[in-house]
Amino acid sequence: MGNLKQKFAEKAIPLSAEIKQFVKENGNVALGTFTVEDVYAGMKGVIGLLTETSLLDANEGIRFRGYSIPELRKFLPKVPGGTEPLPEGLFYLMLMGEMPTYDDVLEIQANWRARAEVPQHVFNAIDALPVTTHPMTQFSIGIMAMQTDSHFAKAYREGINKKDYWDPTYEDVCDLLARLPRIAAYIYRRTYKNGEHIAPNPELDWAANFAHMLGFNENEFYKLMRLYLTIHADHEGGNVSAHTTHLVGSALSDPYLAFSAAMNGLAGPLHGLANQEVIRWILDLRAEIGNNPSKEQIAEYIQNTLKAGKVVPGYGHAVLRKTDPRFLAQQDFAKTYMPEDELVNIVWNIYEVAPPILENTGKIKNPWPNVDAHSGALLLHYGMNEYDFYTVLFGVSRALGVMASLLWDRVLGSPIERPKSVTYEWLKTAVAVRKSAI
Ligand code: HAX
Numbered sequence: 481m482g483n484l485k486q487k488f489a490e491k492a493i494p495l496s497a498e499i500k501q502f503v504k505e506n507g508n509v510a511l512g513t514f515t516v517e518d519v520y521a522g523m524k525g526v527i528g529l530l531t532e533t534s535l536l537d538a539n540e541g542i543r544f545r546g547y548s549i550p551e552l553r554k555f556l557p558k559v560p561g562g563t564e565p566l567p568e569g570l571f572y573l574m575l576m577g578e579m580p581t582y583d584d585v586l587e588i589q590a591n592w593r594a595r596a597e598v599p600q601h602v603f604n605a606i607d608a609l610p611v612t613t614h615p616m617t618q619f620s621i622g623i624m625a626m627q628t629d630s631h632f633a634k635a636y637r638e639g640i641n642k643k644d645y646w647d648p649t650y651e652d653v654c655d656l657l658a659r660l661p662r663i664a665a666y667i668y669r670r671t672y673k674n675g676e677h678i679a680p681n682p683e684l685d686w687a688a689n690f691a692h693m694l695g696f697n698e699n700e701f702y703k704l705m706r707l708y709l710t711i712h713a714d715h716e717g718g719n720v721s722a723h724t725t726h727l728v729g730s731a732l733s734d735p736y737l738a739f740s741a742a743m744n745g746l747a748g749p750l751h752g753l754a755n756q757e758v759i760r761w762i763l764d765l766r767a768e769i770g771n772n773p774s775k776e777q778i779a780e781y782i783q784n785t786l787k788a789g790k791v792v793p794g795y796g797h798a799v800l801r802k803t804d805p806r807f808l809a810q811q812d813f814a815k816t817y818m819p820e821d822e823l824v825n826i827v828w829n830i831y832e833v834a835p836p837i838l839e840n841t842g843k844i845k846n847p848w849p850n851v852d853a854h855s856g857a858l859l860l861h862y863g864m865n866e867y868d869f870y871t872v873l874f875g876v877s878r879a880l881g882v883m884a885s886l887l888w889d890r891v892l893g894s895p896i897e898r899p900k901s902v903t904y905e906w907l908k909t910a911v912a913v914r915k916s917a918i
Contacts, residue, residue, distance in 0.1 A: 483587055485650050488575060492646070492891040499892060516907055523718075524798055528899060529726065530892075531717025533574035533884050541805035542715055544570060545577045549711060549805040556710070557582040559685060564706040564813075567880055568592070568686050570713055571657070574884040592658035593682055602626050603666060615667050615869045616747035620740045622663040627736035629655060636732065645732075646890040652735040653883040660876045661686065665693030672866045690876065694864075700817055701862045707813055708858075711806040712851065712874050714881025718799075720745035721752065721875075725882035729889055730897040742882055743875050749793070752852075752874045756867040757793035759856030761785070762826055772822060779833045786841065794853030795834055797846045803831075806851035810858055823857040 511527065518526050534544045544552060556565030556573065557580060568588040572580035605625035606618050627633065631648035640648065662680060669677045678693045687709045688702040696705075717726060721742040729738035746752035769777045785792050797804065811831075814824045831849055838847035856870055864870075902910075 484572065484575070484584070484591070488650065488887070488891075489646075491576060492888065496892050516911060519902065519907065522798070523899075529717040529723065530894070531722065531726070531885050532577070532888050533881050534714040534716050536716040536799050538799055538801040541800065541802070544714060545573050547573070547579075549809050552710060553707070553809065555579055557585045558706075559688075562703070562706070564703045565710050566685055566687070566706060567709040567713060567877065570710050571880045571884060574714060574881055575887060589685060591654060592686060595655045595658035596662060596680060598659045598662050598666070599626065599629065601628070602663065606663075606667060606670065611671055614747070615671060615866075615872045616743060616753070616875070618667045618671070619664060619872050619875055620743045620747070622667065623656070623660075623736055623740040623743060626656070626659065626663075627734060627740075630734040630736055631655075632734040636734075642893065645893075646887060649735060649887055649890045653887055656735055656739060657879055657883060660879055661690035661693060664872045664876050665690060667872060668694050668866070668869055672869070696862060696864065698862065703817075704813065704858055704862065707809065708855065708873060709877040709880070711809055712877035714878070714885075716799075717885065719751065720748065721878050722882050722885065725886055726889060726894075727897050729886045730894060732896075735883060735886055738886060739879060739882065742878070746875050746878060747871060750791075752871045752878070754793045754850070754852040755855050755870040755874060758852050759860065759867050759870070761793050762823065762830075762857070766826070773826065773829075775829055775833050778826070778829055779837060782830075782834055782837050786837075792834060792838065794830075794849055795838055795847065796844055797848075797850050800848065800850065801846050803848040804850045804853075807831075807849045807854050810851075810854040814854070814858060814861075818858075818861045821857065821861050823860055827854055827857045 514526055518524070532545075534542055536542050540548070542549065547555065552565050552570065552573075556569040558565060566585050569580045569585045572578075572584050572588060602622055602625040606622050609618055609621065629652075631651040632645070635644075635648040666677060669675060673695060678695055680689055681692050682689075684692055684702075685706070687705040690709070691697070691702050691705040715722065717723060724745045725738045725742040728741040729735070733741075749757050765773060765778065765781045769781065773781070782792055811828070814821065814827075818824055831853070834849070835847040838844045855874075856867065859870060859873075
């Protein structure tokens with residue numbers, strides 16, 4: 481058994497027993513209630529999920545096992561002389577709840593490197609699609625095609641004891657994480673670079689090797705990928721991609737089935753696809769107004785977007801009520817490496833102009849930028865102008881968080897998810913009964 485796998489088992493199995501006892505003793509303690517609006521408003525704020533890997537505060541932003549984004553940038557291991565955290569280290573932190581050492585990260589790198597070979601039939605499945613297929617569709621299908629290798633599906637068929645579910649799940653999770661960058665890079669090169677693929681470089685860390693296989697070998701781009709793959713990894717459990725992984729996984733679907741489903745949710749424009757929408761929206765703005773648009777021109781463009789009944793992409797959030805610290809981390813990176821970049825400066829001007837306009841609508845609960853408002857401008861700076869690919873980068877990162885969570889689901893023996901739904905008639909009757917009792 482690999483070192484991390486053993487450490488995880490030693491930590492998670494006794495904790496699972498402790499939690500079972502906690503629920504047994506406290507299961508009937510009431511923590512809250514729900515309203516009619518909760519039923520209609522996408523269950524915002526309704527607590528009904530358990531996710532250990534990260535926790536979101538509406539004003540402060542995300543913390544991964546207690547660490548904020550600036551703290552991750554400070555404390556997670558880096559390559560020698562490096563400035564950005566290694567995302568493999570974040571996986572360790574989310575899984576174990578403890579800050580890894582550099583040696584822990586090296587162990588993960590070696591483990592994933594040994595698992596990184598993608599079966600040929602996965603590439604064949606992707607190649608069967610028209611080259612014009614959206615990269616997120618190719619990604620989801622590539623992940624599904626890999627399901628043939630699922631250790632969990634095989635072990636289940638062979639009658640594994642439920643207390644051991646976590647073990648083959650661990651193998652699937654590591655295989656999946658090891659192979660995702662190769663699949664993503666394959667899709668990028670097939671779609672945009674005439675199918676001229678680039679072999680992995682085993683000397684590089686997970687993020688830098690991904691950048692290398694995409695065809696970007698500048699040291700600064702490696703740094704960007706390390707930061708990018710760290711900050712997009714997790715956002716507690718209720719967002720569409722994390723919740724989908726948990727929901728589909730709750731049926732004991734294996735990690736490939738659960739993660740592919742999650743990627744179909746990430747591909748929606750209100751979730752991860754917003755990153756490509758942001759850059760298209762900014763480029764349309766520039767096409768209409770010209771280079772270096774003034775703040776007044778940007779304000780007018782925002783008003784026109786709202787009048788046309790469209791959302792301003794990159795702004796708003798279902799939980800956050802302040803500027804997303806993931807936006808600020810990217811802004812900080814840009815201030816260091818590209819302060820004069822024209823598009824980056826447009827992003828910063830939108831940040832000054834958009835919030836009061838959105839606030840004045842009186843209905844948008846969060847007028848501040850989210851993670852997707854900045855990422856495209858950074859990628860474009862280094863020449864990655866294939867916008868439809870941006871969400872795939874997000875997806876590779878998101879795997880770190882949702883796969884760590886799925887492992888905890890398995891070790892805790894999480895049950896099948898099955899919230900109660902009701903009808904309008906049911907609600908009307910329930911409201912009438914409550915009112916008559918007052
Ligand atoms: N532009 C215009 N209108 C917006 C808006 C925006 N950026 N954000 C919210 N609104 C509107 C909503 O569409 C809703 O309008 P209706 O009442 O007419 O339906 C109203 O304001 C209230 O919405 P809300 O309660 O503030 O926001 P929700 O929790 O319903 O939705 C969203 C949160 C992120 C989906 C929303 O803010 C949005 O559509 N933003 C733009 C798309 C985007 O950037 N998505 C990425 C979010 C982060 C993420 O998941 N990344 O992967």
